[in-house]
Amino acid sequence: MSRAQNETYLLPFDNRIEINPALAGLNKNSSYQTGNQYHFVNSEQTYNLFYASWDSYSNKLKGGVALNFSQGMLSGQNISTSAIGFYYSGFPIKINNSRILLSAGTEVLAATKHWAVAFLNNVIPHDNDAPIEQGESFFRYYIFKPKFGFLWTNNSLQIGITSTVLHTRDVAFSLIEPTTTLGYTLYVSKKVDKRVRDLYSRPFEMSPELVVFYREEATIARLRLLAEYTDKTWGAFVQNDFTNHISTLGGTIGYRHNFMRFNLNAGMGIPGISDYNSFMCELSLNIIVPPFSHSKYNPWAPAKN
Structure with missing residues (x-):
């Protein structure tokens, strides 16, 4: 049970704060990301994750601050999870350019029975063991x-590299001792700009991105390539779920308008390579607002320190 x-x-x-909280308030931007990802592995394993995060740069704290909220579902265990976290990014060290x-920061996750399971446990008589095999406690x-x-x-x-300390405390089964494990996330992203005659021309911007996610219970790696046009986004990705032996090939389409970005990511397990014909998709909304420095009387003057 400790490895479940x-x-x-x-x-x-598109939840940058979840991948690396040091991205909070980067370049003094304010941003909001929200989305929902659904992953069908097989008839017994389906997962759903809703997320919403906000980050901004704070002049008083001289760094970025972020709030991250997520709510998930594990169908195999009939478990619902809710998590909230707060992060601070700062302590800059300048090296050349x-x-x-x-x-x-820290995050707290609470796991409960799925609402349908909790409802059935209260309706079906307790002499039937099957509906209450998870135990009586609503919090898990x-x-x-x-x-x-x-x-x-x-x-x-x-x-970037993120290190996470996971301290799990069971409340449903008192005999299970608390456990502490470590997790790591590697993040690499590069922007490829097009230069013409020593001038930058940006009809589109290429952004390769690599994310490697490691936990004791799960290891996932994803390589994605995005091409961001003036008002459109196209991309492709390959994701390997080493735990479930699933290799997913998919793509990204999106629309950009001013500070808003809508993206749809979808992919399927590659037949013959993956153990399951899985399917995954994520719909997200991103709002990134850069800092403004405008003077009514001297509009072209730089901002004062």
Whole structure:
């Protein structure tokens, strides 16, 4: 039971804070990301994850701050999860044209019975063992997750590592001892700009991205290539779920308008390589607002420190 999957281990495409909290308030931007990812593995394993995060740069704290909320479902265990976290990113170290940012924060996840299971447990008589094999308690377990992030960035490349301490405390079965494990997430992203005669021309911007997610219960790696046009986004990705032996091939389509971006990511398990004919999709909304510096009387003047 200690190795049973106890989180909705889905790797969001567009929740940057979940991947690396050091991205909070990067370049003094304010952003909001929300989306929902659904993953069908087989008839006994389906997972769903809703997420919403907000981050911004704080002049008073001299760094980025972020709030992250998620709600998931594990169909195999009839478990629902809810998590909320707070993070701070700062302590910049400048090296030539690059910066190093450090982040720290914590997240708390609470797991409960799925509402339908809880309802049936109250309706069906207790002399029937099958509906109540999970036990009487509505709350199943808690996971406390302190996170520490590292990010090296310049104008074209970002490399980050996030380390997570997972302390799991079971409340449904008192005989199970609390456990503490470690998890890591590697994030690499590069922007490929098109230069014409020493001038930058950007009809589109290419962004290769690599994310490697490791936990004791799950290991996932994803390579994605995005081409962002003025108002459109196209892309392709390959994701390997080493735990369930699933290799997924998929694509990304999106629409951009001012500060808003709508993206749809969808893919299927590759037949002959994957153990299951799985399917996954994620619909997301991203709002990224850059900082504004405008003076009514001197509009072209730079911002004062």
